[in-house]
Amino acid sequence: MPVKLICASHTPMMDYIHPPAAVEAEARGTFATLAEEVRAYDPELVVVFAPDHFNGFFYDLMPPFCVGxxxxxxxxxxxxxxxxxxxxxxxxxxxxxxxxxxxxxxYSYRMQADHGFTQPLEFLCGDVARYPVIPIFVNGAAKPLPPCRRAVALGTAVGRFLGGLGERVLILGSGGLSHDPPTPQMGSVPPEVEEFLIAGRNPTPEARQRRQENVLRTGRLLAEGKGQSLPLNADWDRGLLARFAAADMEALAALTDEDILAQGGRGGQEIRAWIAAFAAMNAIGPYRATTRYYHPIDEWIAGMAMVSADPVGTSATLAA
Known part of the structure; x- marks a missing residue:
């Protein structure tokens, strides 16, 4: 079956804080190139694995995985x-x-898809509603987190299903890589913040603005070498990219929460979405992956990476 994959870091800060012009231009240019390739491929189905950032999923009922x-x-x-x-x-x-x-x-008949889903759909597909899409939530923020081996198992099961469809499928993975935003956690925050983590859906515009300003402040401080966020880790990011390229599912499945947190920060846990996406691609057949962009961008609090993959024997890019 025809299948393509793109995994990309997301960052909602792209329109608020700007890194050096050349760095930003290359990142946006790579997104644009990939979008042209998606347009040429014209997928009949997009499956996107993505995390949530306490915008659609909360502790009142927190699944490890959820299909919309x-x-x-x-x-x-x-x-x-x-x-x-x-x-x-x-x-x-x-x-x-x-x-x-x-x-x-x-599974949900009323999933709220936050920027982990919507940003890659807008950047790569042109619009969130451009193509038929199945969103698959992978918990990368709310402890306890699903083990990485379960992300491999999820992706493998999804890939086996997709392999039998006979449609042009585009698999997207969203998140990470090294990434340490100010994500609150149960047990270490005041009661009013815990209440938000439990049931904070549909916040007021003022409450949402306060959250966003806190994240923007973190990005500005990180770019100045200040603040409490863990520095971006290019060595860890590149090691992950090598494992994805090698389809080393065993090594990816063995990653632990503690190692990811120490090396990649709180948001590094989002790599579970990439793991699931690559496991889905691997379940369909051998693939060749190409890193299209990588740069650690402090202002965006993200080791920004974009990777495409195609079945062995096809073009190394997504062009049809």
Whole structure:
């Protein structure tokens, strides 16, 4: 079956804080090149693995993984608006197929997809509703987190389902790489913050603005070599990119929360979405991955990377 993959870092700060002009131009230019390749490929289905940042998923009911049978943009950072074009029957068939492979996965008829989903859809697909899309949430923020081996198992099960569709499929993975934003955690914050983490959906514009200003302040401080965020870790990022390129699922499955936190920061846990995406691609068949862009960008609090992959024997880019 025709299948392509793109995994990309996301950062909602791109329109608020600017790194050196040449760095930003190359990052945006690579997104634009990949978007042209997606347009040429014209996928019949997009499957996007992405985390959430306490915008759509909260501790009142926190699944390790969740498939959106119906979904709409959460509206955070003003990225994306309205519903996603979810093919409900296909999404439900995916849930059943994954469950049949002994992966207990949640599903939602009212998923709120935050910028982890909507930014790559806007950048790579032109619009959140441009193509039929199945959003798959992978918890990378709310402890306890699913083990990385379960992200491999999830992706493998999804890939087996996609391999039988016979459609042009684009697999997206969103998140990371090294990335240490000010994400609050249960047990270490005041009661009012805990209440937000439990049930903070649909905040007021003022509350959302306060959250966003806190993140922007963190990016400015990191760019100045100040603040409490863990510095970006280019060596760790490049090591991960090498493992993805080698399809080393065993090594990726063995990553621990503690190692990821120490090397990649709190947001580094989002690499579970990349792991699931590459595991899906690997389940369909051998692939060749190409790193299209990498640069640690302090202002965006992200080891920014973009990687594409194609089945062995096809073009190294996404062009049809």
């Amino acid at each position: 049978l119906r979904a709409a943009c959460a509206g955070d950072w003003s990225i994306g608006e309205g519903p996603l074009t979810v093919p409900e029957a296909t999404a439900l068939a995916l849930v059943k197929a994954v469950q049949a492979q002994d992966i207990d996965i949640a």
